[in-house]
Amino acid sequence: xxxxxxxxxxxxxxxxxxxxxxxxxxxxxxxxxxxxxxxxxxxxxxxxxxxxxxxxxxxxxxxxxxxxxxxxxxxxxxxxxxxxxxxxxxxxxxxxxxxxxxxxxxxxxx
Numbered sequence: 001x002x003x004x005x006x007x008x009x010x011x012x013x014x015x016x017x018x019x020x021x022x023x024x025x026x027x028x029x030x031x032x033x034x035x036x037x038x039x040x041x042x043x044x045x046x047x048x049x050x051x052x053x054x055x056x057x058x059x060x061x062x063x064x065x066x067x068x069x070x071x072x073x074x075x076x077x078x079x080x081x082x083x084x085x086x087x088x089x090x091x092x093x094x095x096x097x098x099x100x101x102x103x104x105x106x107x108x109x110x
Contacts, residue, residue, distance in 0.1 A: 025052050040055040
């Protein structure tokens with residue numbers, strides 16, 4: 001009677017952005033649209049990751065992808081900024097520093 005077996009927690013069906021995270025990403029997207037740099041976006045929710053992709057034109061590859069992978073939370077950080085050719089430009093535990101290179105680009109555009 002002294003051994004307690006923990007009940008296994010169910011794995012999440014899909015990974016999604018929280019409201020605060022999505023507000024921060026959409027705020028950046030809106031400023032880039034106002035500057036005339038981005039025109040379209042796509043959101044994908046999967047079992048392993050949630051992805052926000054930003055496009056210059058609809059028919060192209062995304063210029064940037066912002067990915068949230070909770071499985072990497074304890075290692076490299078759950079947030080990643082991925083460039084147009086698939087290279088990881090920035091990775092971190094918090095969203096703000098990961099978005100910093102794009103925000104600097106916005107300052108140069110204005």
